[in-house]
Amino acid sequence: MSPMTPADTEERRHWMAVLARASADEIAGLLASLPSLPAPERLRAPETGLVMVRGRAGGDGGPFNLGEMTVTRCSVRLGEAVGHAYVAGRDKRQAELAALLDAALQDPARRAALMEGVIAPLAAGQQAARDAEARKAAATRVDFFAMQTTR
Amino acid sequence: MYVAVKGGERAISAAHAWLEETRRGDPAVPELTIAQIEQQMPLAVDRVMAEGSCHDRFLAALAIKQAKGDLIEAAFLLRAYRTTLPRFGASEPLDTTRMRLRRRISATYKDLPGGQVLGPTFDYTHRLLDFALAAEGEDRAVAPEMPAPAAEVPRVTELLAREGLMQREALAEEEPGDLTRQPLAFPAERPVRLQNLARGDEGFLLALGYSTQRGYGNAHPFVGEIRVGHVTVEFTPPELGFPIELGEIGITECQMVNQFKGSRTEPAQFTRGYGLVFGHGERRAMAMSLVDRGLRARELGEDITAPAQDEEFVLYHSDNIEATGFVEHLKLPHYVDFQSELENLRSIRRTAEAALPEAAE
Amino acid sequence: MTMLTAGFADPVLDAQACFRAVLEAMSRPGRIQRAGSALTPPAPLNQAAAAVLLALADADTPLWLDAGAEAEAWLRFHCGAPVAAAAGAAAFALATAAPPALAALDQGTEEEPQRGATLVLQVEALEEGEGWHLTGPGIEREHRLRVTGAPAGFVAAWAANRAGLPCGVDVILCAGDRLAALPRSVMIAEG
Numbered sequence: 001m002s003p004m005t006p007a008d009t010e011e012r013r014h015w016m017a018v019l020a021r022a023s024a025d026e027i028a029g030l031l032a033s034l035p036s037l038p039a040p041e042r043l044r045a046p047e048t049g050l051v052m053v054r055g056r057a058g059g060d061g062g063p064f065n066l067g068e069m070t071v072t073r074c075s076v077r078l079g080e081a082v083g084h085a086y087v088a089g090r091d092k093r094q095a096e097l098a099a100l101l102d103a104a105l106q107d108p109a110r111r112a113a114l115m116e117g118v119i120a121p122l123a124a125g126q127q128a129a130r131d132a133e134a135r136k137a138a139a140t141r142v143d144f145f146a147m148q149t150t151r
Numbered sequence: 152m153y154v155a156v157k158g159g160e161r162a163i164s165a166a167h168a169w170l171e172e173t174r175r176g177d178p179a180v181p182e183l184t185i186a187q188i189e190q191q192m193p194l195a196v197d198r199v200m201a202e203g204s205c206h207d208r209f210l211a212a213l214a215i216k217q218a219k220g221d222l223i224e225a226a227f228l229l230r231a232y233r234t235t236l237p238r239f240g241a242s243e244p245l246d247t248t249r250m251r252l253r254r255r256i257s258a259t260y261k262d263l264p265g266g267q268v269l270g271p272t273f274d275y276t277h278r279l280l281d282f283a284l285a286a287e288g289e290d291r292a293v294a295p296e297m298p299a300p301a302a303e304v305p306r307v308t309e310l311l312a313r314e315g316l317m318q319r320e321a322l323a324e325e326e327p328g329d330l331t332r333q334p335l336a337f338p339a340e341r342p343v344r345l346q347n348l349a350r351g352d353e354g355f356l357l358a359l360g361y362s363t364q365r366g367y368g369n370a371h372p373f374v375g376e377i378r379v380g381h382v383t384v385e386f387t388p389p390e391l392g393f394p395i396e397l398g399e400i401g402i403t404e405c406q407m408v409n410q411f412k413g414s415r416t417e418p419a420q421f422t423r424g425y426g427l428v429f430g431h432g433e434r435r436a437m438a439m440s441l442v443d444r445g446l447r448a449r450e451l452g453e454d455i456t457a458p459a460q461d462e463e464f465v466l467y468h469s470d471n472i473e474a475t476g477f478v479e480h481l482k483l484p485h486y487v488d489f490q491s492e493l494e495n496l497r498s499i500r501r502t503a504e505a506a507l508p509e510a511a512e
Numbered sequence: 513m514t515m516l517t518a519g520f521a522d523p524v525l526d527a528q529a530c531f532r533a534v535l536e537a538m539s540r541p542g543r544i545q546r547a548g549s550a551l552t553p554p555a556p557l558n559q560a561a562a563a564v565l566l567a568l569a570d571a572d573t574p575l576w577l578d579a580g581a582e583a584e585a586w587l588r589f590h591c592g593a594p595v596a597a598a599a600g601a602a603a604f605a606l607a608t609a610a611p612p613a614l615a616a617l618d619q620g621t622e623e624e625p626q627r628g629a630t631l632v633l634q635v636e637a638l639e640e641g642e643g644w645h646l647t648g649p650g651i652e653r654e655h656r657l658r659v660t661g662a663p664a665g666f667v668a669a670w671a672a673n674r675a676g677l678p679c680g681v682d683v684i685l686c687a688g689d690r691l692a693a694l695p696r697s698v699m700i701a702e703g
Contacts, residue, residue, distance in 0.1 A: 021396075021399065050238045052242065053241075054243070059406060060309070061320025062320070064327045064346055067350055069206035069242075069400060073388075084388060084391060135296035135299050140270055141266045142269065
């Protein structure tokens with residue numbers, strides 16, 4: 001397989017980010033309507049552990065350790081491609097599906113169909129949820145207009 | 152001195168069974184689910200995650216159920232659980248300017264880029280008990296929506312720093328100390344202090360923060376900014392070599408602006424106290440930022456006169472898991488210890504009584 | 513990335529079994545244990561050395577190794593251990609050829625002797641009942657251990673390591689899927 005270019009890495013970061021935010025059921029549901037993927041070889045079975053979350057002093061200063069979060073990881077091989085997943089939480093099925101998709105998406109022959117059939121709908125759903133919350137926040141934005149005109 | 156004593160197994164086992172029965176309560180009342188706790192007591196979940204120093208909403212909710220709602224016991228359960236997990240590494244430092252904001256307020260500027268966004272807050276509620284909640288099948292409240300502008304939301308501290316009126320944070324990228332790996336040592340550097348405060352007991356932080364406002368520490372704080380929302384966590388797995396997103400976590404950040412009278416090397420300017428906590432924990436983040444500023448007295452060359460400025464006092468007593476362990480250990484058998492105290496007291500009394508008649512003569 | 517092979521089939525139980533083998537080996541210096549028989553690590557890693565590092569090394573233990581890029585990638589992936597630039601900065605050192613001097617590894621301190629490094633040393637063969645005479649804690653009279661392919665001057669270097677007790681380095685000798693341990697408290701006489 002040819003080495004990943006920066007654009008490839010950026011695209012891979014995108015699909016990994018979307019899969020990290022998706023539930024196992026959502027991923028499996030979308031996969032079900034596509035041609036089934038071959039069974040991967042497990043390189044590292046799903047495993048739950050911790051990542052120490054870091055913040056920055058004052059928001060923009062030196063790093064400090066805020067506290068840990070649970071993370072589940074998994075790695076599989078599909079042909080020549082090795083797929084990795086590191087996802088927040090303890091859902092092993094989600095991690096395994098995300099690793100399988102990360103491997104499959106590295107195959108140019110499979111990528112377009114999986115991006116269209118799985119990643120794009122997941123991303124759209126996640127964006128819609130974010131937008132809905134942003135609209136609720138916007139409704140609580142304080143409008144000082146009246147005070148300014150009566151000053 | 153502790154001496155192992157055998158016995159009591161039957162009593163302990165019966166006590167555990169009764170504990171379990173009382174945890175469940177009246178079986179005629181439906182049992183709480185973890186999802187109910189996670190969804191309907193989110194602030195309790197947030198506090199347990201913060202003090203348990205482990206972000207996992209489900210585990211925190213489970214701990215609350217198991218602990219019968221005792222949040223310190225729940226944080227203890229979460230801390231114990233996290234020790235069973237391997238650590239994969241440390242995240243990239245969070246970028247809180249890229250938070251997905253639910254709430255963002257400033258007490259220092261009325262009009263500021265990004266605006267004042269109230270979010271789901273208890274502020275402006277009347278603190279009157281709402282008996283409608285006691286009725287089952289309440290109508291589901293629906294939050295109104297408005298079009299959301301895609302606006303930049305710069306930090307208030309940055310606005311001041313651009314004018315040279317806010318002290319810049321040191322941009323050291325060195326590996327921060329980690330209390331879960333190395334015990335506290337003094338003097339404690341700011342990263343270690345912040346880690347300690349972030350997982351400290353909310354009541355302790357609140358009382359200390361309050362004390363700085365009431366004259367114990369000479370603070371004149373303003374809330375520069377409070378942000379509540381979600382932030383993306385990025386982590387670089389060694390096998391990939393580039394950062395990937397793990398997902399989002401809820402956090403609360405507080406920038407407390409304080410005056411600093413200046414020193415020989417620095418002009419008078421504002422300095423910041425910083426609070427950052429898991430979940431929606433505004434009181435906690437504000438208290439943390441007050442105490443953080445108090446503890447910066449040493450590095451800013453200020454007189455250390457108040458409890459909130461004394462880092463040994465604050466950092467050694469902030470952890471409620473340690474505190475509850477040491478306080479509650481007093482109920483463990485101290486039979487032999489106490490016998491020796493008793494013997495000692497009796498002997499003092501005997502000596503004193505023997506001396507009395509002579510004194511009377 | 514080269515063809516990455518799998519690690520432990522069951523990370524928890526396999527790591528515990530290997531931990532037990534290392535514990536037995538450390539408790540009875542010179543007695544041979546087995547570990548990693550099911551592993552297929554990349555050359556030049558042998559099964560026992562691979563198993564020991566899978567069981568013991570993690571993100572909190574810097575690893576130094578001389579085993580080449582493929583073995584390094586395999587260990588980084590499965591252990592998550594950061595690779596130390598210098599042997600002296602490592603918690604675990606893996607030597608598949610001539611090892612760094614024992615004295616060059618982390619010796620620990622009087623306050624924290626447990627911080628002393630562990631050297632995982634690959635050798636050609638291990639055989640009980642002949643060779644070195646081992647005495648010390650965990651050994652009633654003496655254990656015999658023949659180490660084929662031990663580095664030149666090892667016994668003399670070991671005497672110096674032993675003299676620094678409680679500080680010093682522990683060694684796990686690995687050949688194929690067999691391992692034997694030399695805790696820093698053991699004494700070695702050539703036989």
